Amino acid sequence: MKESSEKNCVDSQLWHACVGGMVQMPPVNSNVFYFPQGHAEHALSSVDFSMLPKVPALILCRVDAVKYLSDLETDEVFAKIRLVPIGNNNDRDLDDAVKGRSSLSEASNKPTSFAKTLTQSDANNEGGFLVPRYCAETIFPRLDYAADPQWGAGGVGLGVGWGEEEEEEEEERG
DSSP states (O other), rough: HHHHHHBBBBBBBHHHHHOOOTTTOTTTTOOEEEHHHHHHHHHHHHGGGGGOOOOOOOOOEEEEEEEEEEEETOOOEEEEEEEEEETTHHHHHHHHHHHHHOGGGGTSSOOOOOOOOHHHHHTTTTTOOOHHHHHHHTSSOOOOSSSSSOOOOOOOOOTTTTHHHHHHHHHHHH
């Protein structure tokens, strides 16, 4: 199992570009709350907490590791977060954790990205598509209008030259 999980590790910036800007992952060594009952709701089998002695509603933990992964069959991205419980999780520890909450430092490492669902009008736009002005100015590199493009703006369509050959064949027949 460990070998297969190593194969599907994904670079954190690529992972963040895939999931979008709404997802924030806690940085390593930050404090987070773990909710056992919420975790159990996503388990394959149901868990009866009434049979377990005193399971707290939330547990203060430190993020020990974050692994960014993808499913090899579906390309779905997900993350595994290793948590280490902190202290005895009394009310004082929980209050201190909430007051001393740090901002997510990983946001500065998060790549700026842009995603767009291409439409029919994009397909009929001779190879170009429109992006919002903010994205054009902040994400994409500035265009150098003085530079010669390495590719031509036009192309050869499939119909080019066909009409001429057909005319020649008609002349030979007649």
